[in-house]
Amino acid sequence: MKRWRAASLAAAAALVLSGCGGTGGGGGSGDGKGELLVWVDNTRMPAAQQYEKAHPDLKMRIVTIPPDAGYVPTKISLANRTRSGWPDVVFLANPAEAATLASEKFGYAAPLDGLVPKTVRDGFTPGSLETCTFGGKTYCLRNDIAPTVLWYDAKLMKRYGYQVPKTWAEYQRTGLKAAEEHPGTIVGAVNGKYGAGIYFGSSGCPTRDTLSLTEVHIDLGRPDCTRVADLLQPLARAKAVTTVLPIDPGFAKFGKGDKILMLPAPAWFGDFMFGPAFKVPGGRIAAAPMPTWPGESKPYAGQVGGGAFLVSAHADGRTRQAADLVRRLTTDVNLQAKQPTYPAFTAAAKKWGEAESKDPYYASDPMPALSAAANALRPGFGAVRFEADWQSSFNDTFVKAVDSGGNLRSSLGSWQDKLEAAAKTSGYTVG
Numbered sequence: 001m002k003r004w005r006a007a008s009l010a011a012a013a014a015l016v017l018s019g020c021g022g023t024g025g026g027g028g029s030g031d032g033k034g035e036l037l038v039w040v041d042n043t044r045m046p047a048a049q050q051y052e053k054a055h056p057d058l059k060m061r062i063v064t065i066p067p068d069a070g071y072v073p074t075k076i077s078l079a080n081r082t083r084s085g086w087p088d089v090v091f092l093a094n095p096a097e098a099a100t101l102a103s104e105k106f107g108y109a110a111p112l113d114g115l116v117p118k119t120v121r122d123g124f125t126p127g128s129l130e131t132c133t134f135g136g137k138t139y140c141l142r143n144d145i146a147p148t149v150l151w152y153d154a155k156l157m158k159r160y161g162y163q164v165p166k167t168w169a170e171y172q173r174t175g176l177k178a179a180e181e182h183p184g185t186i187v188g189a190v191n192g193k194y195g196a197g198i199y200f201g202s203s204g205c206p207t208r209d210t211l212s213l214t215e216v217h218i219d220l221g222r223p224d225c226t227r228v229a230d231l232l233q234p235l236a237r238a239k240a241v242t243t244v245l246p247i248d249p250g251f252a253k254f255g256k257g258d259k260i261l262m263l264p265a266p267a268w269f270g271d272f273m274f275g276p277a278f279k280v281p282g283g284r285i286a287a288a289p290m291p292t293w294p295g296e297s298k299p300y301a302g303q304v305g306g307g308a309f310l311v312s313a314h315a316d317g318r319t320r321q322a323a324d325l326v327r328r329l330t331t332d333v334n335l336q337a338k339q340p341t342y343p344a345f346t347a348a349a350k351k352w353g354e355a356e357s358k359d360p361y362y363a364s365d366p367m368p369a370l371s372a373a374a375n376a377l378r379p380g381f382g383a384v385r386f387e388a389d390w391q392s393s394f395n396d397t398f399v400k401a402v403d404s405g406g407n408l409r410s411s412l413g414s415w416q417d418k419l420e421a422a423a424k425t426s427g428y429t430v431g
Helices: 006-018 045-054 071-082 095-101 128-132 154-160 168-181 193-203 223-237 249-256 316-331 346-357 367-374 387-404 408-425
Strands: 036-040 060-064 089-092 141-144 148-153 215-217 262-266 285-288 307-311
Touching: 036 045, 036 316, 045 060, 045 316, 071 089, 071 095, 089 095, 089 316, 095 128, 095 307, 128 141, 141 316, 148 154, 148 193, 148 367, 168 223, 168 262, 193 223, 193 262, 193 387, 223 387, 223 408, 285 367, 307 316, 346 367, 387 408
Parallel strands: 036 060, 036 089
Antiparallel strands: 089 307, 141 307, 148 262, 148 285
16 A cells, blocks of 8 residues: 555645646735735645644634746735735745745845754755755755656566666666667656756756855856766667656656656656656666766765745744744654655654655665665755746757757757856846
């Protein structure tokens, strides 16, 4: 049996595939009335309600919001114009939006360094709060993270006589061999954040290295960028990697046809994609650490997903209450152990993993690989205000080259130009 959070898992899986959720809302005023106005998605609603029940003297109003990209910044922008209606606490399903909400233009997110003790912040998975940190100040707390691992089909590996690769060179050789011996088999997906965040993110290529709220480092000519192009070039030519978006329903054809040999992907793919979306039967999928890049002694993980909580700079007398709520929702071990995705708080992740380890869907316990990945997040992958352009520019350059059989190294120059333009338009100085 799937663990007790299967109902939540199914709902969240539907949310991933539909790209929408919640019941609207976001209106009203949380200022000047002494009530704590909280915006959360459907998945976080039960936790917020538990907090409300445990604090009967605290007047709260909890509003469900959809996880759609851009929804929160749009609503906060409206509140800024009317000077009312700011939520005291908001959940971001798209943590990159923290860069927008903390910017001088928005002035929404309050620094949490003086509100959440360092001892508490130190309890989060190393590197997980980098998304929330600008100019040395922490503007949000991560609820969950999405470190990448090398998912693979243990049954196919055994059937074909292949070994799980430990290095990217081995990964490339295995992918090319599989493409030749078993045509149609794939070992990866290259599209949008599922290419840029997984391959370039794990390699440490500075596509979005935030130095502050106004400075970003972008340099795609570095070896940790060109080595990604060199890795994927022959795999693209052999059709061993696909440009079909993994959350596109069409990707299921690979799972149904026993064509997914390996797939570097975020932690949440284990529960939400391989079975529900890709239709891979139970007892086959396993997780290994990401392969190690040349010249390095350990594997690093990229990031694709996760969520974060912010506290409003307009909370006035409710700032401490808002910070306490955010702290509770992100660090309460028993509460976090019930959520469907990998908790950012280390102690909660350990508790959460106890159930994950026993899940019979997997061919073997995935937690060793997931835990290792969570503790090996590659630095330099920051939250940026040009998130949408970061993805679309990747597709317009690198992915286009993959589809056309072009030179992937050469496409990096075009991607660099588009990233720099997007960053400058978003108010960054590019270094």
